[in-house]
Amino acid sequence: MSTLLPPLRPIPIxxxxxxxFIEYGEIDVLDGAFVVIDAGGVRTHIPVGGVACIMLEPGTRVSHRAAALAARVGTLLVWVGEAGVRLYASGQPGGARSDRLLYQAKLALDEGLRLKVVRKMYALRFGEEPPAHRSVDQLRGIEGARVRRTYQLLARQYKVEWKGRDYDAEDWDSADIANRCLSAAxxxxxGVTEAAVLAAGYAPAVGFIHTGKPLSFVYDIADVYKFETVVPIAFKVAGAHTGGNFERAVRLGCRDVFRQTKLLDRIIPDIEDILAAGEISPPSPAADAVGPALPHPQGTGDAGHRS
Known part of the structure; x- marks a missing residue:
């Protein structure tokens, strides 16, 4: 007599x-487990439900069952280029919440509310309140000057030759080591930020500082943490580079700093705090809207995860 397994429940981010990162292997579900099978037939089990984001590098093939399982447990699959420096596509780990999408859109479309959100992002990023009576464009200019100065200071600290942030998206290998490390970082x-944005039920494309890109809001949120986490790692690896796989060293450094800074504990609460700066409530459903015929069970994951 067979026993039915309980439904899968997403784990909070x-x-x-x-x-x-996974490269050069076939990803499938065997005996209920998410596995990578290399050219020699060796299986490596991946605890898919316990990972926020899986980066798929060239040489990987993903079965339909594996993609479906990743979606059910709320794990974001991201198809990236060699060394993880290009983001080609991603598989949404859950269903975005319409109430949160409308809330995010309302904040982004009203210039006054948008400015409040941008100011909160600036305060979290730099640890101080931004100058008063500045437009979003003026704040962006102030931010740009501080960013360039920070790059220069880190380059000096790690003894890296720095000529500025410069790379060709069509020819990554033409960039210098520091820029390639930064791109990998x-x-x-x-990837991690997009997973958190989707898990929280928001839209990656609806940004406040960045706009016109599929990941505009992801860039907004990632910038809050960039110089606290991955940028110093990139310069450290570039300064110590003596050959070998520096992209791998960057990835390992990023993984460690994400854990040390408890980044996954912080992103979703910070998103809520940032959007709350607009001082409005999420909109209520229309009075004549039709709810679901079969209400979804209460899930254990984040708000944006499917139950």
Missing amino acids: RERISVI TACLY
């Missing part, structure tokens, strides 16, 4: 491993 941060 804060309780997960941040990110892992920020790709890690963007």
Whole structure:
């Protein structure tokens, strides 16, 4: 007599491993487990439900069952280029919440509310209140000057030759070591941040500082943590580079700093805090709207995860 297994329940983002990379293997579900099978037939089990984001590098193939399982447990699959420095596509780990999407859109479309949100982002990023009576464009200019100065200071600290942030998206290998390290590091941060944004029930494309990109809001949120986490790692690896796989060293450093700074514990509460700066409540459903015929059971994961 067979026994039915209980339904899968997503684990909250804060309780997960941040990110892992997979290359040169076939990903499938065998005996109920998410596994990677290499060219020699060796299986490696991946605890898919305990990972926020899985980066799939060139040489990987994903079965339909594996993609479906990742979606059910709320794990974001991201298809990236070699060394993880290009983000090609991602598989949404859950269903975004319409109430939160409308709340986010209302904040982004009203210039006064948008400015309040941007000011909160600035305060969290730099640890101080931004100058009063400044527009979003003026705050962006102040931010840009501080960012350039921070790059220069880190380059000096780690003895890295620095000519500025410069890379060609069509030819990554043409960039210098420091820029390639930065690209690898920020790709890690963007993957983890996108997983958190989706898990919280918001839209990656609806940004406040960035706009016009599929990940505009992801860039907004990632910038809050970038110079606290991954940018110093990139310069440290670039300064110590003596050959070998520096992209791997960057990824390992990012994984460690995500754990040390408890990043996954912080992203979703910080998103809520940032949006709350607009001082409005999420909109209520229309009075004549039709609710679900079969209410969803209460899930154990984050708000954006499917039950």
